[in-house]
Every structure is written in C-alpha cells, then in structure tokens.
Amino acid sequence: DAGITQSPRHKVTETGTPVTLRCHQTENHRYMYWYRQDPGHGLRLIHYSYGVKDTDKGEVSDGYSVSRSKTEDFLLTLESATSSQTSVYFCAISESVGFGNTEAFFGQGTRLTVV
Amino acid sequence: KQEVTQIPAALSVPEGENLVLNCSFTDSAIYNLQWFRQDPGKGLTSLLLIQSSQREQTSGRLNASLDKSSGRSTLYIAASQPGDSATYLCAVLQGAQKLVFGQGTRLTINP
Numbered sequence: 001d002a003g004i005t006q007s008p009r010h011k012v013t014e015t016g017t018p019v020t021l022r023c024h025q026t027e028n029h030r031y032m033y034w035y036r037q038d039p040g041h042g043l044r045l046i047h048y049s050y051g052v053k054d055t056d057k058g059e060v061s062d063g064y065s066v067s068r069s070k071t072e073d074f075l076l077t078l079e080s081a082t083s084s085q086t087s088v089y090f091c092a093i094s095e096s097v098g099f100g101n102t103e104a105f106f107g108q109g110t111r112l113t114v115v
Numbered sequence: 116k117q118e119v120t121q122i123p124a125a126l127s128v129p130e131g132e133n134l135v136l137n138c139s140f141t142d143s144a145i146y147n148l149q150w151f152r153q154d155p156g157k158g159l160t161s162l163l164l165i166q167s168s169q170r171e172q173t174s175g176r177l178n179a180s181l182d183k184s185s186g187r188s189t190l191y192i193a194a195s196q197p198g199d200s201a202t203y204l205c206a207v208l209q210g211a212q213k214l215v216f217g218q219g220t221r222l223t224i225n226p
Contacts, residue, residue: 031212042218043204050212058213090158094212101166104149104206104214106159 003027004107006091012113019078021110023091025071032074033092033104034058034066036085043090049074081114088112117142117209121217129225130197136190136220138205143183146208150179150190153202153219162203163190195224 003026013019023032033048035058045058047066055066063085065077078085091107118141128134138148147166151159163172163179165188171180178191192199202221206214 033214035216040218043206043216045213045215048213092159092214096212101164102147102208102212103161103164104208105161106151108158 004091004093004105006089006107006110008110009108010111012115013081015082015114016080019081019112021076021078021089021091021112023074023076023107025074025093027093027095027105028071029093029095030071031094031096031102032068033094034064034074034076035090035092036060036087037090037109038087046076046089078112081112083114086112086114117145117207117215119205119207119215119217121203121205121220123220124218125221125223127223127225128195130195132195133191133193134195134222136192136203136205136222138188138190138217140186140188140207140215142209143186144209145183146210148179148181148188149206149208149214150177150188151204151206153204159204192222197224197226200224 005024007022034046035043037043044060049055049068067075089110092104094104096102120139149164150162165172165181176193181188202219204219206216
C-alpha cells in the first residue's frame with residue numbers, strides 16, 4: 001500500500017469553527033489532492049498541489065484552503081465549517097513517470113461531521 | 116467540461132458469472148484511465164491503469180479495455196466471487212494531472 005496517512009480519521013465539529021485535515025505521504029510524490037465524496041455526487045476535487053507551495057483550485061474549492069510547506073504534507077482547512085461540508089474527505093497522491101503513466105493512490109479517508 | 120458516466124449504478128449477479136462494468140467519458144483528450152475498487156467505509160484501491168496509448172490491461176481475473184476515440188472503457192471480471200463485492204470507480208486523468216471520476220457501480224456477488 002502507498003504510504004498515505006490521513007488524520008484525523010473521524011471528526012465532529014460545530015458550525016462556524018475552523019477545521020484542519022492533514023495528509024502525510026512517505027512516497028515523495030509530487031502531486032497531492034483533496035477530494036470529497038458525497039452520495040449522489042461521487043468524488044469531487046477540492047484542491048490539488050503540484051509541488052511545495054504550488055496549489056490550485058478544483059471544482060468545489062469554495063470554503064476551503066490548502067497549504068503545502070513540505071513535500072510530504074498537504075493540509076486542508078475549512079475556514080468556517082458549515083453543515084454542507086459534512087462529507088468524507090480523501091487525500092490522494094500521484095507521480096508522473098512518463099506520459100500517461102501517472103497512477104493515483106488514495107488514503108483511507110476522514111469522515112467529517114459538522115453539527 | 117469532462118463528464119464520466121458509469122452504467123449501471125448497481126449490479127447483482129450470482130457467483131461464478133463473468134461480468135462487464137462500463138465507463139464512458141465525454142472528452143477524449145485524456146492521459147490515462149484508472150479503475151478503482153472501494154469497499155464500504157474504506158479508501159480507494161487502484162486496480163488497473165490504462166495509458167491513453169494502450170488498448171487494454173490485465174491483472175489476474177480483471178481486464179480493462181480503453182477505446183479513447185469513442186470515449187469508452189470496460190472492466191471485465193471473470194469468474195466472479197463474493198469477495199469482488201464492492202463499488203467500482205473509473206477515473207480519467209486530464210491536463211494538470213487532475214482525475215475526474217464517475218459515480219461508480221455498486222457490485223454485489225451472490226453466493
């Protein structure tokens with residue numbers, strides 16, 4: 001299994017509080033991603049990173065920010081949690097080793113409940 | 116905007132049958148297509164990766180094909196087993212190294 005650790009694995013938080021999820025990898029992969037998974041919507045990209053301090057938005061980035069100060073860590077912050085951000089969050093990593101030869105690996109997920 | 120569709124959304128078959136899962140995508144400008152398996156409450160496990168220049172990939176009882184020009188991929192599972200029960204997701208890799216996912220097919224293999 002790819003060395004990806006998400007923390008925490010479960011969290012319950014109150015509306016309006018900030019929350020930070022952490023993704024840690026031991027594979028030294030360049031690309032890191034945050035997805036959320038919701039019934040009826042599948043997996044949707046929130047933010048991704050293509051290097052230290054290099055990040056970009058995905059399709060559902062509103063209300064989220066990210067930071068990557070080291071290759072191995074990618075943080076996702078919910079600036080002021082809302083009930084609509086209750087979801088399962090997945091971190092993924094990938095590395096390009098040739099055109100089209102980029103395989104993505106996923107962490108075990110963080111289940112976040114905003115009450 | 117790339118859209119990925121998986122049909123059917125759910126499938127139930129008896130053990131031992133061969134089966135095919137379908138994945139279609141609207142934009143053929145992809146780098147590769149990846150099939151994943153997801154067990155309830157778990158993360159995604161990569162099953163097969165097909166690069167855009169390839170037509171198929173095989174791993175054990177699994178065979179995935181890719182027809183980029185028609186925007187289709189299939190995942191063939193031979194001699195299905197109860198342990199194959201899971202949700203199967205396909206995803207296409209586009210520019211900027213972004214994966215776009217289908218919503219998955221929930222597969223149940225009945226003993």
